Amino acid sequence: MTKSPSPASTPDPASETSTPTPPPSPAAPLPRLDRVLAGIERAGNALPNPIALFAALFLALAVVSTALSLAQVRVTVPGTDATKQINGLLTGDGVAWLLENLVPNFATFPPIAAVLVMIMAVGLAERTGLLETVMRATLARAPRSVLPYAVALISCQAHLMSDVACIVIPPLAAMVFKSAGRHPVAGLIGGFACVGAGYAAGFTIGSLDALYVGITQQAAAVLPGAASLHIHLLINYFFTASSSLVLGTLGGFLISRVLEPRLGPYTDAGDEPPQEDLALTPVQRRGLVWTGLVLAGYAAAVLAMWLPSGAPLRGPGGAFVPSPVLSGIVPILFGAFLLAGLTYGVTVKALTGTEDVVTAMSDSVRTMAGYVVLMFVAAQVIAVFNWSNVGVLLAVKAAALLTSVGLTGFWAVLAFVLLVSVLNLFIVSGSALWSLVGPVFVPAFMLLGMSPALSQAAFRIGDSATGIITPMNPYLFLLLAMVRRHEPDARLGTLISRLAVFVVPFLVVWLAILGVFYGFGLPLGPGAGITLDPVSLQGG
Template sequence: MMMAVGVAERTGLLETAVKATIARAPARLLPYVVAFVACQGHVMSDIAILVIPPLAALAFKAAGRNPVAGLVGAFACVCAGYSAGFTVGALDALYAGITEKVAAALPMGQEAPTHLLVNYFFTASASVVLALIGGFLTARVLEPRLPEPTGDGSSGDEESPTTEISKEQRRGLLLSAAAVGVYTAVVLVVWLLPGSPLRGEGGALIPSPVLSGIVPLLFGAFVIAGVVYGVAARTVTHKNDVPKMMGESITSMSGYIVLILVIAQFIAVFNWSNVGTLLAVKCAALLESAGLTGFLALVLFVLVVTLLNMLISSGSALWSLMAPVFVPTFMLIGMSPALTLAAFRIADSATQMITPLNPYLFLSLALMRRYEPGAQLGTLMSRLAIYVVPFLVAWLAVLGIFYAFDLPLGPGAGIEMP
């Protein structure tokens, strides 16, 4: 997934798509469009935090609005919606991989779906709600209280970003969208055909090889989109460019690879020693004795992880610590791994924007000082704080609806254990 997304990123496709979406938004709807795009940003990994907020500031400035509002609002929505969205990225693959290994520690976990799209319906729905709330808070709460910017937004030592799109980029964007549309149509047709090898046992659509093999299918979609765009926009000019881009993507993942090595050993020791199972049984018994076996248990879990998220800013590191205990715990009281992962996504996102351990917080402060030279860290954090509680409540409300009506969190992934 990282190689495929890397092709789309390094050819310029993802950045151009963000520019095209934000730049075309009417001034009145701009906060909501920025919030929606920001909530899809995790497909770009951490690059989203580097690209979307400064572009949002430029779009606000071009529309005659306060650029600081665009910058702060976009940063808040990228962080709070980092685990949400209609898009699928490397983060989803990482979370699904950890969840699958942990769930397998219990025999019952081998029957629970833990594929890449296990939370897709939930995250897609949440991104719409978060975008509406984020746009409202930016336009009606944050922007009216901001002082007029005294800076012009230029850094003085580097070329400033722009929202302009060239003819080649626009043509590449249209052609890549058409290519992905054709690719998707072919996959769907083959999947729906009777007797297709993409169907599951007995001709079932769910579960089927489409879901278990969603990573290679998405790999193909991202690579096709990136290559088509790159050729049209002339960012791919040689046959070796695409493999080179994939290699650069893996190089940038060196820190994650080291982290995953440690995580793999941690989970393996937990499974080998049965400490994880022991803790899960004890925690499940404690929850049952306290009467916390329903949605309230999930809320308590979210609040605990939200506090830990202030100390451990890496979502993958935090999930690797929490999953070996809480995934089996909630499985023992009848909740699916998909539900536990959905609850973790909420906690991992809600307070990410205000933790001092988030290095991108200081980057956003540097960007804000281009428009407001006297701004301090406390200034930025106080403006971001207005988003935390509404976003946390909104996330929990969406999960509560899925829980109350027993809606699937993703294809074939329900609330309860199979």
């Protein structure tokens, strides 16, 4: 998965996956799937670390921008009279610009602050046990026949928990499946598949949304006039909320009708760990009640300051959209998670003083070191894209290429989703991949009359569906270790073949949902339509 920064560290499964697997017998040739996976693994291993990848891209941009500047290349944005000259980074002006802006490029990069703020509050809620308790309370009450759908639906909201969902949800799903007399491996694999293949869906909002929209803002800024666009955290909310319901239903069907029947009858292994009791303790139930009451009061206060006529959080002219509620959704969500974590932690005595609160939030941020370094380099790359006007040049050329081959409208969106799906097999970091393709395709689609919200929605699909079957996903090996507790002879190829059941259906259905939004011109989020008024790109 690795789509967003996680407050939890990834366990090392090396001890459970390092045992050599016996080669196939001569009578059983190497399956085609294994050969394909081996090729993917070799190609993925050949890729550099994302930080090194962006460092190389920065150097390439420096050289290319300088060469284009010396050649006096100019670019005109279609629909405008503005002609922009390419600026070279390795010129005197370029070096002076970099010296003056290296730190501001990083300090003002939108994803940094938003993600760090969200991860502090979500990390507090996770470390007090609130998120796991909510999941236990939900899954433990689901009837046997409804259980696969409940697991799938909850898993499709999992990006709220960041990557910790890959560690928490699959074993919990296995427990409730076994308690209900169903195959625990179906819950284990199904939960993992729905977490990953539907990772960017959900009617919940978390750090992933802040990460996406921050990069989208920077990518859209490549074009003149983009500052007038209202890009906020909820630009995909209608799309992701509705998608999570459909994908949750689809995931439940695939678990119960496709995956579980193919696993055969379950035989309990003698050395399996004892079954954990999913029932909540009286203290946990009391914690959930108090947390629910506090959040209800908090939500009522926010709505009271937004909904009534003349309310202080209404936008210009008393509008709902845009409004301070949407532009300030990050601090509003921060307050919600902070209150929830504090209320639950104090009630169950997971927090006994301010030191515990500070420690929980600090530990969550401490795990972000790698992400911060990656964002430092990515911020420089995107800033050079903007300053040098190479981003404008690439966007104009990409839009012209798509038009020349007939890929406009939804066909262009479809091609983009498929491209991202392939890249996702090798670059599993969502922040790295969106930082890589966003600065080119967001403005390119804007030149084709499509909004940044549509580009971001399309990226969500490609960035999720294929991540569960790539050996580049570290959580795949963790899942294999979990599966081996029930099936000691399980192999990676077998595991991926089971997960592959979810990839194409999720990809096709999610594209169909986006097609419905596109075909009927439905808004993807509050104030975020499908199309873009070309007039908005003029000026600047």
